[in-house]
């Protein structure tokens with residue numbers, strides 16, 4: 650790869666945001682827009698991303714059709730189907746496709762870039778050192794007019810538009826019961842793709858330099874403009890969101906035995922026991938290391 654040369658980002662101030670407003674949004678589990686200076690970053694040109702796609706392990710590159718409906722409730726996209734995904738990226742105008750690069754932090758220059766951004770966020774949102782954990786970076790590249798179906802992610806997410814333009818619509822579930830059902834479907838293999846279109850809350854015009862922080866479990870979908878678009882999403886868990894997802898995973902296992910456990914948030918003591926059990930039993934693959942089953946969009 651060539652992009653590592655001269656691309657030091659350690660300690661750089663790459664994001665611009667109102668710290669008090671971000672802290673308040675984070676506490677309120679609300680989305681908030683930010684600005685960034687990554688559009689001219691040499692690591693994030695289409696050619697650099699094409700090189701990165703060829704460098705990453707094949708199972709870290711998802712290629713899917715760009716022509717999708719907003720609702721695809723069953724399962725996530727295929728993975729590792731392109732022998733030379735970089736070539737797809739280099740010719741996206743004619744080879745219509747929708748690609749996600751997973752775990753870009755495997756490449757040291759991208760890890761540095763990710764950390765430079767998330768260190769800025771951590772300085773504002775962390776309750777205590779180490780509260781931000783399991784940092785993971787993703788790149789999304791897609792053909793003109795691509796659609797990313799409605800879904801939610803279980804991580805905190807920072808969506809950063811690098812080139813091209815698209816509309817990011819953020820919604821909310823119609824009722825608490827719908828949200829609960831969707832959280833349970835996630836652990837049954839839905840990958841967060843929802844059954845019904847959520848209620849629209851706001852649509853962000855994602856142009857280069859624009860970013861959005863999204864809390865966990867916040868449904869959203871994306872419609873590209875008539876140009877190739879490239880974006881980077883950086884994700885993390887907090888101690889609280891990690892515990893909640895351990896509880897969800899624990900509960901999903903109980904439901905297989907026709908037990909109907911309490912969802913997270915009802916009793917901190919019970920939640921801690923469940924989360925500890927999951928850690929102790931070593932059943933946390935979904936939350937640790939690579940996103941082998943949790944597919945971010």
Ligand SMILES: [Fe+2]
Nearest residue numbers: 801802945946
């Ligand atoms: Fe997403």
